[in-house]
Amino acid sequence: MNILYLCHRIPFPPDKGDKIRSFHQIESLGARHRVHVATFVDSAEDERHVPELRERCASLVVDRRTSTTNLTRAAGALLTGDAFSVACFRSSRIARWVDRTLREERIDLALAFSSGMAQYVERAEGITRVIDFVDVDSEKWRAYAARDRGPLRLIYAREADLLLRHDARIAHAFDQSLFVSETEAALFRERTGAANVTAIPMGVDLDYFAPAPEPATDPVLVFVGMMSYMPNVDAMRFFVGEVLPLVRSDVPNVKLHIVGREPAAAVRDLADPPGVVVTGAVPDVRPYLREAAVAIAPFRVSRGMQSKVLEAMASGLPVVGTRLAFQGIPAGSEDGVEAVESAETLAAALTRLLRDPAARRDRGARARRYVERHHRWADHGEALDHLLDDVVARRRSSPAPLPAGARTAGGRSV
16 A cells, blocks of 8 residues: 555654654554655754655655744644644645645555644545544643643643544544554543544563563662653652652662653752752663663653553563553553552552562563563554554445545645
8 A cells, every 4th residue: 555654753763652653653554555754853853863764665754843833833823723733733845745645646545643643634535544643632731721720721721622622523534543542542432422443552662671681679760751741740740749758768768760851940950869860861761771670650640551651561660650650551460560549659659669679570570571462563563554454445345425625635734
């Protein structure tokens, strides 16, 4: 097949949840199909990886998003009543390229990765259309609105409402919608009444994230993530402010490594050597996982399936976090993870593990076995390929009525 793949962020390097998922989808689909990719870069660092992506594509277009263009498009969205998550990914360059590719390449199927990219094929005729929403992103904005006590809560609530309406419209127009977990898929069905909604879980690179030859013995906790991302910032502020002092009262020499690029000022302020280390960007997170006794996931705002949790489990670490951290991962204590409700129960669970090396080894081994059974990228690729084949066959055998108008990428240009 000729597949048009639209993703909102260049999937190189595959070092965060959405980029990891889109990277492996392109890799898998490219083994059997001709994949034409449209995507965005956010920085000069991103642009360095364009040649690597080009090698994997039949054709490619890349546009640059900047803080200026984002502000301009967001301001326009306030006037037009669009969701920011859609307006900020509007590009005349990509729209023209999509129009041309649809005309010239005999595209069989378009796969939009995330809400913001659906606009380019919303009105396209004669092709199968699939969207990978990944998670119910409108719920994240709703959670932001619930937690904020300032004027931003109105902006967050607006985005939640507009994005849900947009996503519902897309789901009803497209042939298939994908989510990262059945929890997210069920929530979306409930919110929108959409049919043809399927879950395909995240995978994890089991060779790359392998357990350390010898388990760590020092009482080191680790958190890995993009440290400018609001849910990660909130998680670390909560943990250092409310949980770590409770752990420290029982395990005085406990250490915390916060690992990830672009730490916000609120995260940098948490550094308290030698007790709390904020690393910033690192070339490889695996040494920090190997040095850790336990991985933490203390989220108070979260959606979908946390790749950082799967990577820690693959590395043979027990993971302790809030229930939100595991909402997309149907694992329990028998699988090496522990979900808790409060700062006190989180601290108690960590204290028990830090004092019990045998329990840590057992839980870490269970965690590894769980991801080996349920989260192989090869299984993800196979499931995606079969689903796309089925959706194309279904459309060809029973074509749905198509919207009137010329074959076009749709979506307004700027």
